Amino acid sequence: MLGTQTISDLSVHCVHIPAKAVHSHGSGDVAGINVAILELTTDAGLTGWGEASPWPVFTGTVDGAAAALNAHLGPHLIGADPVLVGHHMALADRLLVGHPEAKAALECALLDLTGQIVGLPIAELVGGRHRDTIPLSFSVANPDFDTDLADIAALVADGVRILKLKTGFNDHAFDLMRLQKLREIYDDTLSLRIDYNQGLPAYDAVRCIRDLEAFRPTFVEQPVKMHERAALAAITAAVDVPIMADESVFNPVQALEGAGMRLADIFSLKIMKSGGIRRALEVATIARAAGIDVYGGCMFETGIAHAAGAHLMAAVPDLKLGCEFYMPTYYAADDLLREPFPVRAGLVTVPTDPGLGVKVDRTKLEKYRTA
Numbered sequence: 535m536l537g538t539q540t541i542s543d544l545s546v547h548c549v550h551i552p553a554k555a556v557h558s559h560g561s562g563d564v565a566g567i568n569v570a571i572l573e574l575t576t577d578a579g580l581t582g583w584g585e586a587s588p589w590p591v592f593t594g595t596v597d598g599a600a601a602a603l604n605a606h607l608g609p610h611l612i613g614a615d616p617v618l619v620g621h622h623m624a625l626a627d628r629l630l631v632g633h634p635e636a637k638a639a640l641e642c643a644l645l646d647l648t649g650q651i652v653g654l655p656i657a658e659l660v661g662g663r664h665r666d667t668i669p670l671s672f673s674v675a676n677p678d679f680d681t682d683l684a685d686i687a688a689l690v691a692d693g694v695r696i697l698k699l700k701t702g703f704n705d706h707a708f709d710l711m712r713l714q715k716l717r718e719i720y721d722d723t724l725s726l727r728i729d730y731n732q733g734l735p736a737y738d739a740v741r742c743i744r745d746l747e748a749f750r751p752t753f754v755e756q757p758v759k760m761h762e763r764a765a766l767a768a769i770t771a772a773v774d775v776p777i778m779a780d781e782s783v784f785n786p787v788q789a790l791e792g793a794g795m796r797l798a799d800i801f802s803l804k805i806m807k808s809g810g811i812r813r814a815l816e817v818a819t820i821a822r823a824a825g826i827d828v829y830g831g832c833m834f835e836t837g838i839a840h841a842a843g844a845h846l847m848a849a850v851p852d853l854k855l856g857c858e859f860y861m862p863t864y865y866a867a868d869d870l871l872r873e874p875f876p877v878r879a880g881l882v883t884v885p886t887d888p889g890l891g892v893k894v895d896r897t898k899l900e901k902y903r904t905a
């Protein structure tokens with residue numbers, strides 16, 4: 535409870551876990567998971583974990599996140615009460631501009647400790663869960679589509695029914711061919727989503743997206759550059775398929791502006807963009823008030839950040855579009871958790887143990903340590 539424990543130690547572990555296969559996105563290729571893991575220890579021997587999972591073309595770098603935690607956010611925590619999460623996060627915002635991934639790691643480790651101290655899972659600490667499982671979306675992003683088709687067959691056999699095609703890294707005809715092939719094979723048994731990761735030129739985006747509509751996508755994500763906000767709003771107004779903003783909406787300020795200009799029909803929530811679960815819930819609240827839907831997105835993450843994301847998406851009141859916490863199960867060659875991240879039959883199970891509710895494998899932390 536309040537005042538019963540203080541933070542006595544802080545460590546940052548930089549980790550690289552290789553991918554099973556390179557994934558291509560409109561904004562570049564990614565061949566593994568590069569993260570900074572935050573470990574907080576209390577004087578009573580509890581350990582709280584958090585993860586910063588930056589993507590250099592999107593949010594920041596591992597080096598930047600590690601430096602933010604070690605030099606700027608960490609020193610103030612030693613001797614502090616971990617339960618005062620809001621106080622520590624407000625201080626973090628006063629000390630350091632940006633660095634949302636480092637702040638997400640910090641908040642997660644504090645909530646992990648708080649949950650263990652009071653005996654509640656993080657989802658309950660931030661308002662309480664609305665669901666125990668979340669439908670999983672897998673991102674189809676292999677430049678070799680035949681390999682993707684084999685992977686998709688295995689995923690469908692596993693119970694996955696949502697696929698997000700990463701587009702815009704090859705040409706438009708390649709994207710249309712893949713959609714046509716998937717509808718031929720799977721008809722309407724799958725929810726297909728399309729993510730350009732900013733890969734379409736603004737001048738041609740409406741025409742390209744109208745071509746996709748024949749294949750009945752559930753939504754089209756971030757067609758244009760993150761700063762091309764007027765173009766994104768114009769696309770949202772022009773096409774019938776729902777448009778989702780990812781790179782263009784990080785935080786409550788951008789969400790409020792985005793709601794006002796009807797930037798998109800859906801916002802992708804990510805703790806690495808907002809700087810933690812509580813801020814992502816603020817984005818969700820603004821979206822809900824504006825009649826904008828939300829979705830559980832992620833970066834290239836281990837099971838630690840995925841668990842935090844699962845607690846976030848469990849606490850969102852309305853969730854129809856699922857989440858994409860598939861990295862340790864289907865993308866990375868390994869994970870940092872002792873038990874596999876809980877994905878079964880196309881559903882992510884929200885952890886129920888106190889705090890983050892997952893256990894970190896220290897052998898793996900050492901195995902994949904980079905510096």
Ligand code: MG
Nearest residue numbers: 729755756780
């Ligand atoms: Mg995206």
